[in-house]
Amino acid sequence: MAIRYPNxxxxxxxxxxxxxxxxxxxxxxxxxxxxxxxxxxxxxNLYYLDTAIAVxxxxxxxxxxxxxxxxKRSAAVIxxxxxxxxxxxxxxxxxxxxxxxxxxxxxxxxxxxPLKNFHDHQITHMKQxxxxxxxxxxxxxFSLTDEVYLIDAAFLIDAYEDQTERKSLSKxxxxxxxxxxxxxxxxxxxxxxxxxxxxxx
Amino acid sequence: MAIRYPNxxxxxxxxxxxxxxxxxxxxxxxxxxxxxxxxxxxxxNLYYLDTAIAVxxxxxxxxxxxxxxxxKRSAAVIxxxxxxxxxxxxxxxxxxxxxxxxxxxxxxxxxxxPLKNFHDHQITHMKQxxxxxxxxxxxxxFSLTDEVYLIDAAFLIDAYEDQTERKSLSKxxxxxxxxxxxxxxxxxxxxxxxxxxxxxx
Numbered sequence: 001m002a003i004r005y006p007n008x009x010x011x012x013x014x015x016x017x018x019x020x021x022x023x024x025x026x027x028x029x030x031x032x033x034x035x036x037x038x039x040x041x042x043x044x045n046l047y048y049l050d051t052a053i054a055v056x057x058x059x060x061x062x063x064x065x066x067x068x069x070x071x072k073r074s075a076a077v078i079x080x081x082x083x084x085x086x087x088x089x090x091x092x093x094x095x096x097x098x099x100x101x102x103x104x105x106x107x108x109x110x111x112x113x114p115l116k117n118f119h120d121h122q123i124t125h126m127k128q129x130x131x132x133x134x135x136x137x138x139x140x141x142f143s144l145t146d147e148v149y150l151i152d153a154a155f156l157i158d159a160y161e162d163q164t165e166r167k168s169l170s171k172x173x174x175x176x177x178x179x180x181x182x183x184x185x186x187x188x189x190x191x192x193x194x195x196x197x198x199x200x201x
Numbered sequence: 202m203a204i205r206y207p208n209x210x211x212x213x214x215x216x217x218x219x220x221x222x223x224x225x226x227x228x229x230x231x232x233x234x235x236x237x238x239x240x241x242x243x244x245x246n247l248y249y250l251d252t253a254i255a256v257x258x259x260x261x262x263x264x265x266x267x268x269x270x271x272x273k274r275s276a277a278v279i280x281x282x283x284x285x286x287x288x289x290x291x292x293x294x295x296x297x298x299x300x301x302x303x304x305x306x307x308x309x310x311x312x313x314x315p316l317k318n319f320h321d322h323q324i325t326h327m328k329q330x331x332x333x334x335x336x337x338x339x340x341x342x343f344s345l346t347d348e349v350y351l352i353d354a355a356f357l358i359d360a361y362e363d364q365t366e367r368k369s370l371s372k373x374x375x376x377x378x379x380x381x382x383x384x385x386x387x388x389x390x391x392x393x394x395x396x397x398x399x400x401x402x
Binding site: 015044049052054055056059060061062063065073075076077079080082083084086087088092093094096097100101108125128129131132134160200 | 211250253255256260261262263264266275277278279280281282283284287288289294295296297298299300301302309326329330332333334335363
């Protein structure tokens with residue numbers, strides 16, 4: 001869900017990140033524009049949707065619902081529920097017929113991206129997507145410098161499975177093997193222009 | 202999330218449908234095998250995943266989280282939350298590089314399928330997917346006879362937008378314009394064989 005501002009130009013993503021993500025520190029505001037990576041991606045996806053460039057959505061946070069009350073004359077209230085481990089990545093959708101699937105992570109490190117940001121089930125899902133010829137990648141943000149890189153899933157999977165020597169991707173490795181995404185206004189994070197260049201041309 | 206049974210052959214989907222769907226009557230058990238359409242689809246998707254045929258998941262039920270407690274030494278508990286309207290269809294994924302997107306509905310009617318089972322936002326989403334060249338359809342089940350039909354999204358959209366005369370799809374229309382899906386054991390509902398035939402050959 002997102003609010004369109006009256007001028008019809010600005011896109012603001014209100015995924016209620018502050019509540020839903022409070023367990024994972026993502027609600028902390030960062031650097032330049034006080035927006036999280038998730039906010040930027042949601043705004044960009046809304047832009048892509050409204051301009052008919054692509055249909056890409058964030059999946060809802062998976063929740064195990066235990067108790068629901070049904071008060072008279074008002075909406076059902078969930079009274080007890082727990083966060084569940086997601087079995088896939090957070091974002092997917094379609095761009096010119098192609099299946100797009102990705103995960104987004106940020107770090108406050110300056111010189112490397114810790115691989116512990118990813119989990120086994122996410123890596124498994126990425127492998128499955130690649131085996132179905134889906135376009136799969138991760139968006140990595142260095143929060144302090146507000147740099148966002150696209151890294152192909154196959155590269156990430158290799159690094160993840162070979163953590164005997166390194167438990168992180170060095171910034172230099174990311175610069176060499178990834179693609180820096182330019183920041184703008186609409187979309188704020190034009191990752192599909194990189195997807196077009198890397199996967200479709 | 203799904204449980205694999207020890208014999209490695211049976212697939213059982215436990216999407217906690219009984220709790221999550223109690224508001225929409227979907228937890229009622231039907232006919233032959235006591236399985237809802239959602240159960241059948243989840244089981245089939247698990248089969249497709251394990252046999253590397255496709256990667257298709259049901260999206261989590263969207264929930265607006267209002268209050269979360271963080272007890273010491275145990276998991277965070279959501280104490281207040283509400284069901285949100287989904288902005289997309291329930292299922293999507295990738296099959297041989299193709300983006301797959303669908304919604305599933307069942308009725309206890311015998312002679313027609315009421316169009317009120319669909320909502321504006323779902324129809325809008327289907328249009329968006331079609332405009333991106335995604336493969337988009339609905340699975341309709343007549344619960345009492347346990348017949349499941351695949352109907353192309355473009356056909357459904359036309360019927361939905363032309364409800365001046367009819368507010369439902371007649372069974373005969375569905376038989377003529379849809380594709381009956383054969384029921385089996387693994388997968389219980391082999392809708393991808395129909396997708397292959399209708400969209401990819």
